[in-house]
Every structure is written in C-alpha cells, then in structure tokens.
Amino acid sequence: MTIPQATSADTVAAVDGLQKRYKEVHAVRGLSFDLRKGEIFGLLGPNGAGKTTTVEIMEGLRAYDAGSVRVLGMDPWQNSLALKERIGAALQDTKLPDKIRVAEAMRLYAGFYRRSADVNALLARFDLADKRDATYDSLSGGQQQRLALALTLVNDPDLVFLDEPTAGLDAQVRRDLHEIILSLRAEGKTVLLTTHYIEEADKLCDRVAIVAAGELRAIGTPAELREKANRHTRVEAGFRAPMQAAELAGLDGTAEVETRDGGAALYTRAPAATVAALVRRLDAVGNALTEIAIAQPTLEDLYLELTGSAPAPAREDA
Amino acid sequence: MTTTLFNPLRHALVLAALSLKLIARDRRAFAFSLAFPLTFTFVFGALSRSPDSGGVTQFIPMLVALSIVTGSFFGQGMSVVVQRERGMLRRYRLTPIGSASLLIGTMLSGLAMLAITVSVQLALLHFVYNAPLKFAAAPFVLTAVVGAASMASLGLIIAAITSTMQEAQITFQMTFLASMFLSGIVVPLEMYGRTMQRVAAFLPPTHMMHTLRDALTGHFSVRHDGVPLLMLTLMAATAITIASRLFRWDKDDPLSRRAKLTAVLALIPVLLFGLWQQF
Numbered sequence: 001m002t003i004p005q006a007t008s009a010d011t012v013a014a015v016d017g018l019q020k021r022y023k024e025v026h027a028v029r030g031l032s033f034d035l036r037k038g039e040i041f042g043l044l045g046p047n048g049a050g051k052t053t054t055v056e057i058m059e060g061l062r063a064y065d066a067g068s069v070r071v072l073g074m075d076p077w078q079n080s081l082a083l084k085e086r087i088g089a090a091l092q093d094t095k096l097p098d099k100i101r102v103a104e105a106m107r108l109y110a111g112f113y114r115r116s117a118d119v120n121a122l123l124a125r126f127d128l129a130d131k132r133d134a135t136y137d138s139l140s141g142g143q144q145q146r147l148a149l150a151l152t153l154v155n156d157p158d159l160v161f162l163d164e165p166t167a168g169l170d171a172q173v174r175r176d177l178h179e180i181i182l183s184l185r186a187e188g189k190t191v192l193l194t195t196h197y198i199e200e201a202d203k204l205c206d207r208v209a210i211v212a213a214g215e216l217r218a219i220g221t222p223a224e225l226r227e228k229a230n231r232h233t234r235v236e237a238g239f240r241a242p243m244q245a246a247e248l249a250g251l252d253g254t255a256e257v258e259t260r261d262g263g264a265a266l267y268t269r270a271p272a273a274t275v276a277a278l279v280r281r282l283d284a285v286g287n288a289l290t291e292i293a294i295a296q297p298t299l300e301d302l303y304l305e306l307t308g309s310a311p312a313p314a315r316e317d318a
Numbered sequence: 319m320t321t322t323l324f325n326p327l328r329h330a331l332v333l334a335a336l337s338l339k340l341i342a343r344d345r346r347a348f349a350f351s352l353a354f355p356l357t358f359t360f361v362f363g364a365l366s367r368s369p370d371s372g373g374v375t376q377f378i379p380m381l382v383a384l385s386i387v388t389g390s391f392f393g394q395g396m397s398v399v400v401q402r403e404r405g406m407l408r409r410y411r412l413t414p415i416g417s418a419s420l421l422i423g424t425m426l427s428g429l430a431m432l433a434i435t436v437s438v439q440l441a442l443l444h445f446v447y448n449a450p451l452k453f454a455a456a457p458f459v460l461t462a463v464v465g466a467a468s469m470a471s472l473g474l475i476i477a478a479i480t481s482t483m484q485e486a487q488i489t490f491q492m493t494f495l496a497s498m499f500l501s502g503i504v505v506p507l508e509m510y511g512r513t514m515q516r517v518a519a520f521l522p523p524t525h526m527m528h529t530l531r532d533a534l535t536g537h538f539s540v541r542h543d544g545v546p547l548l549m550l551t552l553m554a555a556t557a558i559t560i561a562s563r564l565f566r567w568d569k570d571d572p573l574s575r576r577a578k579l580t581a582v583l584a585l586i587p588v589l590l591f592g593l594w595q596q597f
Contacts, residue, residue: 059412061411061412061567081414081416082414084412084413084414085414089412091405091408091409091412093405094405094409095404095405095406095408095409096406096409097336097340097406098344099340099343099344100336100340104336104339108332108336109413111328111329111332112329112413112414112415113413113414135343151409
C-alpha cells in the first residue's frame with residue numbers, strides 16, 4: 001500500500017512505522033499517517049484495532065517500541081509536558097471526582113496550563129452555563145461528556161484528540177457533539193477522532209484511516225475510500241414478468257446477476273450502461289421494468305472488506 | 319503568570335485545596351475520615367478513667383501515632399488507589415501536571431486533615447478527659463509532619479505496586495497491622511526480644527512513636543531523640559523518592575526496571591544508617 005507521507009508544511013503530526021507491543025500482544029504494527037492543519041482526521045476500526053494505543057502514544061502517555069512519532073514538532077514521549085500544554089484530549093471514559101462542581105472543574109484544569117481559554121465562554125458554548133454549580137455526579141451522561149469535551153479546550157489547544165467521544169451516548173447527544181466537533185474545525189483546530197461508528201467518520205472526517213489488528217488498511221477522504229471499495233454498484237430491478245438469470249446474462253458492465261422474488265440484482269461497474277442494456281433486453285422479450293433502485297458502494301462495504309468485522313451500529317434508540 | 323519553576327508546587331497546592339473542599343462537601347467522607355480517630359479517642363479516654371491505667375497522658379502518643387498511620391498511610395494510599403481505579407488519574411495525566419504535583423498535593427491535603435483530626439483529639443482529651451497538654455510543640459509538630467510524610471509515602475508505594483482495590487486493601491491491612499505491632503505503637507518494644515527490636519528499628523513508625531512519646535510527655539531532648547528523628551527524616555526522604563519513582567497513573571502501566579532499580583538504590587542509605595545505629 002502506498003501511504004501518504006507528511007511532507008506538507010501544514011503537517012501537525014506525523015506517525016511513521018509505529019510499533020507497540022504489550023507483552024504477547026502486538027497492538028500496533030507499522031502504522032503510518034499524518035495529520036494536516038485544520039482537518040478532522042478519523043481513525044476508524046473495530047475494538048482492539050490499536051486506535052487508543054496509537055492516540056495515547058501521540059498524547060505522550062505511552063512509550064512506543066519502534067517507528068517515529070512527531071506531534072506539533074515534538075516527540076510525544078520525550079517532550080510530554082511541553083506537548084500537553086498544546087494539545088487537548090478527551091478519553092473514552094472521562095471520570096472526575098463526584099463532588100467537583102462544573103465551573104470548579106473547568107477552573108481547576110484551566111489552572112494547569114500556561115495558556116487558558118475563557119471558562120465562562122466554554123461553559124456557554126457547551127450548554128453547561130446553567131449547570132456551573134452542579135456537582136459532577138448530578139450530571140446526565142450527555143452533560144458529563146459535554147464537560148469532558150469542554151475540558152479538552154480549556155487550554156485553547158492547537159490539536160484535539162477525541163477518543164470515541166460519542167460511544168454509548170444517545171442519538172440526540174451524539175448529534176449535538178457532532179456539531180461541536182465540526183465547530184472545532186471551523187475554528188481552525190486540528191482534530192484526531194477515533195471511532196468505530198462508520199457514519200460518524202463519514203459525516204465528520206475530512207480524511208479517514210481504517211485500521212485493523214494494529215495495521216493501516218486504507219487511508220483517504222471518505223469519498224476516496226468509497227471509490228476504493230472493491231464492490232460493484234448494485235442495480236435492483238423488478239419486472240412485470242419474472243426473468244431467469246440466464247436471460248439477463250451479458251448485459252453491458254454486469255459482473256454478476258442474482259434473481260430473487262421475480263426481480264434481479266445486477267452488480268455492475270457501469271450502472272448507466274447496465275440500466276440502458278436492461279431496458280433494451282426487456283423490450284426485446286416483451287417484458288418491462290416495474291421498479292428500479294441503484295445502491296452505491298458505501299464506506300461500510302470497504303470497512304467490512306478490510307477489517308472483516310461488522311461496524312458498530314449507530315444507537316438511534318438509546 | 320507564575321513561573322515554570324513554581325508550577326509543580328502551585329499545582330500541588332491547588333490539588334490539595336480541591337481535595338479538602340471535596341472532603342468537606344462529601345459529608346460521609348468527612349465523617350468517615352474523623353470517625354476512626356475519634357472512636358479511639360473516646361475508647362482510650364474511657365480506659366484512662368480506670369484507676370490502674372496510669373492516666374490519659376500515656377495514651378496520647380499512641381492516639382496521635384494511630385491517627386498518623388491510619389490517616390496518612392492507609393487513607394492517602396487508598397485515596398490514590400481509588401482515584402486510579404476510577405480513571406481520575408488518567409484525566410490528570412493528560413494535563414501538564416507531573417506526578418510530583420499529584421503526590422505532594424495528596425500529602426498536603428492529608429497533612430491538613432491530620433492537623434484537624436489531631437487538634438480535635440487533643441481538645442477532646444484536654445477538655446473531656448482532663449489531659450494536661452504540656453508538650454514540646456516544635457518537636458511534636460516536626461515529628462508529626464515528618465512521620466506523616468513517611469507514612470503517606472509508604473502508603474503511596476503500596477498504592478503503586480498493587481493494581482486493584484482488593485489487592486491494595488489486603489496489602490494495606492497486613493502492613494498496617496505489622497507496623498502497629500512491630501513499632502511500639504500498640505505493644506511496647508521493651509516486651510520484644512533483641513531480634514524483633516532490631517527489625518523494628520528499620521520501620522518509620524518505630525522512630526515516630528519514640529519521638530512522639532518524648533515530645534508529648536515533655537521528655538524531648540536532642541540528645542535522646544535527635545538520632546530517631548534523623549532516621550525518621552531519612553526514611554521519609556527515601557519513601558518519598560521511591561513513591562515518586564514507582565508512581566503509576568494507570569494500573570496497566572508497567573513498573574519499569576529503572577524505577578525498580580531506583581527504588582532499591584534509594585533504600586541503601588536507610589539500611590546503612592540503621593545498621594550503623596545498631597552495631
């Protein structure tokens with residue numbers, strides 16, 4: 001695989017040939033990618049893919065075994081404290097003391113940095129202004145997660161790491177958080193987002209790296225990745241009179257034909273030509289279309305192909 | 319803006335203040351942290367009313383030592399284990415505060431709680447049980463502070479080498495009982511044989527108890543208590559060094575070989591001093 005390397009002056013972070021082992025487990029195997037200024041970059045992969053380990057290495061929380069990592073021009077492990085001044089990070093599951101108050105937590109964390117953002121403005125932005133005196137244990141899950149995200153911005157960071165920020169949250173809260181994440185990009189901040197929700201990566205990310213078993217399987221914009229999917233466009237057709245697969249063989253662009261319930265699914269790389277040929281074929285045999293639908297290959301198709309595992313379903317009902 | 323040099327201390331003070339605020343805000347936690355020492359105060363106070371007890375004064379050093387060991391060793395060590403288990407330390411780790419700030423902050427809040435506890439205990443003993451308080455204030459405060467620092471550091475070492483709450487609790491209970499019985503806090507050292515007394519000389523609570531007893535009964539002298547106080551200080555410095563080297567933000571963090579080696583090397587001065595003292 002050809003891996004895009006960090007060559008641009010706008011490169012905020014570059015990971016090259018990263019390796020990390022935990023005793024017998026080879027968690028990260030030669031991962032390479034770069035982050036560009038002002039983008040939302042997604043690390044997409046199933047549980048155990050090495051996403052969190054990679055992020056923790058980039059945050060300076062873990063040492064790495066081989067390869068090179070530069071974040072904001074620094075080696076995260078060697079320059080851990082200096083790097084932390086300039087990054088913001090939200091863990092998969094942020095925990096604060098039960099009795100700490102919202103504004104108190106914001107001021108506490110802001111006090112750890114040389115540069116700090118306006119705490120009151122952040123509280124207002126994250127819709128927590130009316131909860132400023134509430135204790136952490138009295139907040140709902142969504143409010144706790146909003147506070148966790150607000151804490152990542154108390155030092156006005158250049159680079160924000162969000163590790164599974166919406167995992168386990170209900171649909172409305174996830175939508176709210178998506179808006180907040182998109183607003184970070186609008187402010188010119190660079191965001192590294194890990195997720196196992198495909199639609200989240202598709203909606204939010206400028207570029208996505210699909211990882212599995214510690215390896216990079218694909219990288220590119222969501223549109224580029226969809227094009228990389230080694231799948232054909234599926235043309236679903238219904239007929240006035242049932243057709244046999246043999247009667248539909250050889251249509252322009254068609255790679256495979258499946259017939260079911262009197263209709264057919266045609267897999268093609270040239271959907272327009274296939275549809276035109278299908279209409280001609282039906283005319284020739286005195287048949288006609290009753291319905292037709294065209295399904296483009298999705299990011300999920302590529303994900304399935306590369307990781308061999310089904311993506312996490314979006315929690316619309318939670 | 320505070321300079322970088324003072325940031326670790328400033329962070330430690332902020333964390334200590336927060337910790338005290340959180341304890342004060344959580345009534346159950348506050349009551350629990352005072353319940354144990356106050357119970358002992360009433361028990362020893364009641365015992366001292368027996369005609370054969372020798373009066374309440376002789377119980378004061380034991381009570382104070384118990385408060386230091388339970389509050390600093392057990393209390394602060396377990397506090398770090400709980401914070402680590404709940405993932406709160408991982409959040410701190412993402413900020414530029416170092417482990418030193420966290421450890422110092424923990425110890426400072428523990429010292430403040432200890433000051434409150436011991437003050438309440440002494441006031442109770444004085445006003446309820448008529449205990450005369452004619453102690454040497456400076457040696458008493460110095461011994462209590464250094465003793466608390468050494469006990470807190472030992473607690474933080476146990477917090478660092480254990481990975482789960484259960485493991486930590488068992489280790490704390492075993493070590494707590496050993497330090498109670500081997501250091502002369504519960505059973506006078508004179509009752510033990512020579513070998514046990516030599517073993518006891520390597521335990522911080524032994525020196526703390528020795529100096530506390532003299533400071534609280536008006537018998538403190540540099541000649542008699544200087545060496546135990548020096549030994550206690552050396553042990554505290556050693557324990558702090560080891561605790562900071564072994565500190566783990568996350569239970570999944572491995573203890574590095576370098577950290578273990580530093581811990582072993584840090585023990586050498588204490589061992590040499592202890593051996594010199596005895597032979």
